[in-house]
Amino acid sequence: MSFTSTKLSARLGLKIEKTGAPVWMRTLIPVIALLLTFILTSGLIIWGQANPLRAYYYFLIAPLSSQVSALEVLVKSTPLILAGVAVAFAFSAGYYNIGAEGQLYAGAVAAAWLGTVLGGLPPVMAIPLMLLGGFIAGALWALAPALLRVKLAVDEVVTTLLLNSVILFIISALLNGPWRDPVSGWPQSPEIALSTQLPKLIARSRLHLGFVVAVVSVAVLWFVLSRTSFGLKMRAVGLGREAAHFAGVDVGRTVLIAALVSGGIAGIAGVCEVAGIQYHLIEELSPGYGYTGIIIATLGTLNALGVAAAGLFFGLIDTGTQTLSHALGVPIYLGEVTQATMLLVTLGLFLLQNYRIRRA
Amino acid sequence: MEIFLVNLIAATLRVATPLLLAAIGETSAERAGVLNLGIEGTMFFGAFTGFFVADVTGSLWAGLLAAILSGVLAGLLMAFLSVTLGVNQHVSGLGITLLLSGLSLFAFRLKYGGRSTPPSIEPFGQLSPFAGVPILGTLFEQYLLTYVTFLVIVPLAWWLLYRTSFGLKVRAVGENPEAADAAGVNVFRVRYITLALGGGLMGMGGAFLSIAQLGAFTHGIISGRGWVALALVIFGNWDPLKVMGGALIFGGTFALQLRLQAMGLQLPIPYETFLALPYLVTIVALVIAGRNASYPAALLKPYHRE
Numbered sequence: 001m002s003f004t005s006t007k008l009s010a011r012l013g014l015k016i017e018k019t020g021a022p023v024w025m026r027t028l029i030p031v032i033a034l035l036l037t038f039i040l041t042s043g044l045i046i047w048g049q050a051n052p053l054r055a056y057y058y059f060l061i062a063p064l065s066s067q068v069s070a071l072e073v074l075v076k077s078t079p080l081i082l083a084g085v086a087v088a089f090a091f092s093a094g095y096y097n098i099g100a101e102g103q104l105y106a107g108a109v110a111a112a113w114l115g116t117v118l119g120g121l122p123p124v125m126a127i128p129l130m131l132l133g134g135f136i137a138g139a140l141w142a143l144a145p146a147l148l149r150v151k152l153a154v155d156e157v158v159t160t161l162l163l164n165s166v167i168l169f170i171i172s173a174l175l176n177g178p179w180r181d182p183v184s185g186w187p188q189s190p191e192i193a194l195s196t197q198l199p200k201l202i203a204r205s206r207l208h209l210g211f212v213v214a215v216v217s218v219a220v221l222w223f224v225l226s227r228t229s230f231g232l233k234m235r236a237v238g239l240g241r242e243a244a245h246f247a248g249v250d251v252g253r254t255v256l257i258a259a260l261v262s263g264g265i266a267g268i269a270g271v272c273e274v275a276g277i278q279y280h281l282i283e284e285l286s287p288g289y290g291y292t293g294i295i296i297a298t299l300g301t302l303n304a305l306g307v308a309a310a311g312l313f314f315g316l317i318d319t320g321t322q323t324l325s326h327a328l329g330v331p332i333y334l335g336e337v338t339q340a341t342m343l344l345v346t347l348g349l350f351l352l353q354n355y356r357i358r359r360a
Numbered sequence: 361m362e363i364f365l366v367n368l369i370a371a372t373l374r375v376a377t378p379l380l381l382a383a384i385g386e387t388s389a390e391r392a393g394v395l396n397l398g399i400e401g402t403m404f405f406g407a408f409t410g411f412f413v414a415d416v417t418g419s420l421w422a423g424l425l426a427a428i429l430s431g432v433l434a435g436l437l438m439a440f441l442s443v444t445l446g447v448n449q450h451v452s453g454l455g456i457t458l459l460l461s462g463l464s465l466f467a468f469r470l471k472y473g474g475r476s477t478p479p480s481i482e483p484f485g486q487l488s489p490f491a492g493v494p495i496l497g498t499l500f501e502q503y504l505l506t507y508v509t510f511l512v513i514v515p516l517a518w519w520l521l522y523r524t525s526f527g528l529k530v531r532a533v534g535e536n537p538e539a540a541d542a543a544g545v546n547v548f549r550v551r552y553i554t555l556a557l558g559g560g561l562m563g564m565g566g567a568f569l570s571i572a573q574l575g576a577f578t579h580g581i582i583s584g585r586g587w588v589a590l591a592l593v594i595f596g597n598w599d600p601l602k603v604m605g606g607a608l609i610f611g612g613t614f615a616l617q618l619r620l621q622a623m624g625l626q627l628p629i630p631y632e633t634f635l636a637l638p639y640l641v642t643i644v645a646l647v648i649a650g651r652n653a654s655y656p657a658a659l660l661k662p663y664h665r666e
């Protein structure tokens with residue numbers, strides 16, 4: 001037992017035992033989590049002098065009521081889903097990659113560079129090369145911590161986290177040095193060539209090909225985890241390295257591949273933001289997508305559809321918080337608070353669902 | 361050259377103060393077996409509440425106290441999640457960082473949103489016990505918090521950890537909670553206390569920036585200092601004195617980089633190299649520490665009592 005002291009439960013004459021959660025309970029968790037999050041955050045909304053119910057209307061329903069903002073939800077979800085899939089890949093194999101943020105930026109650096117050198121190619125060749133380049137860059141940025149983990153047993157949590165800061169310094173050096181935009185003089189890379197920009201899916205919206213890439217990444221995660229022997233190995237390693245080893249799984253190789261694929265997908269998220277939205281590399285490219293990806297992967301229970309759902313929901317929150325802030329003047333940061341509250345509440349619920357209380 | 365060096369050392373102490381406070385806080389948590397990735401958010405929250413309360417009450421001391429208390433609360437939240445609920449430490453820590461940065465920015469925007477100029481307060485002044493004396497005058501012209509950090513908090517942390525029965529319990533809990541529990545140590549309570557104390561120090565580190573050094577609160581006020589502090593703990597082998605050494609080295613490189621930039625010196629390498637160095641050095645230190653006995657063996661492992 002883990003969530004209350006033995007003494008307390010003994011005093012109450014109750015016994016807490018571990019159970020499998022019934023299905024209805026698992027489907028109920030997101031609903032309870034949302035409700036609790038609403039209750040916990042409504043204090044802030046009232047402090048912001050708004051009616052929580054009205055605020056949540058703007059927050060969660062208004063963005064879906066017009067086509068423009070509903071598409072914007074998909075735009076916002078794109079990097080979130082990709083980052084969530086990236087993290088889920090690594091976490092499934094028990095590799096705690098906290099470095100998706102840095103790997104995303106590595107992919108963005110590759111996109112900014114390829115976007116200026118591949119200009120001569122037609123889009124049908126240039127765009128796959130952009131995505132591939134971003135994947136390789138993200139995987140390369142994930143390589144050192146993965147090798148340290150596999151070869152020298154150095155814990156990956158801190159190494160991946162620290163490398164996030166390192167790449168930001170590299171980007172700062174690039175953008176204030178050789179890559180500074182010669183046209184504007186701003187610390188941003190020169191605009192990438194037209195043929196390397198991700199095409200729009202729907203005219204006069206911001207929705208770009210990256211969303212399709214995100215959907216494909218979800219399908220890949222689902223396929224690998226549930227339909228391939230490698231996915232089985234990943235999950236075995238994630239459940240316990242020693243047991244997997246004794247079952248004949250090459251643990252090191254499995255972790256290494258999962259870590260690199262994770263980094264690669266995060267890198268693609270960076271490509272999508274550069275080639276789909278900004279067309280430049282900028283220092284503020286990501287407001288922490290890589291970190292939010294960890295939350296999304298966790299909320300999605302590392303399951304492909306769960307990650308997609310959580311990514312879309314967080315995209316909705318990101319869009320809704322803008323609508324809300326325009327309509328009611330509640331600070332935009334409510335979105336961040338809501339996402340974090342949701343995570344913490346759900347984590348608690350995940351644990352509680354595995355236990356039931358009965359008389360000892 | 362002499363003036364340059366003296367100024368550099370004095371600046372190093374100032375730069376190192378918030379890093380060191382947070383790093384000692386993190387050491388406290390990690391020594392008991394909990395990696396607190398809430399550090400960045402806790403510093404940010406401390407910087408905000410410190411500024412906010414100082415501004416509202418007009419008392420810097422009230423601000424400092426509020427920052428420490430908010431850090432303690434953040435530490436207790438981390439304890440509830442990671443110790444009581446046994447949630448993944450890195451996920452709950454990052455969640456706390458996200459929550460506290462969001463909350464601070466939300467409250468800051470709500471309170472000060474409409475203003476055209478960023479709000480500021482009159483910050484703590486520096487003490488200058490040797491005013492007028494060359495060299496010493498500059499070296500010792502420091503904030504009271506810097507004195508407290510180097511002369512009280514670090515030695516106290518070291519003494520508590522290595523010379524008291526409480527410290528022994530903390531180390532036992534971080535190394536082998538099962539054995540500590542069997543020996544009658546309350547693992548849960550020890551982790552709650554170390555996380556709360558550690559959180560308080562992180563909040564204080566954040567407040568040093570807002571109510572002593574800057575007299576203001578900005579979005580970028582912490583900008584990764586929490587992660588540097590996290591790195592310092594590893595670099596310093598989870599020993600408060602070595603962590604202090606690390607903070608001085610890193611503070612020194614940072615201060616040097618600032619000075620060189622301010623002098624407009626053209627270096628053959630970008631100044632970001634100095635900033636990235638602590639992180640890279642720490643990764644190397646981690647590789648070495650991987651085989652070192654002082655790595656708290658129970659780090660990242662939630663403790664379940666059967």
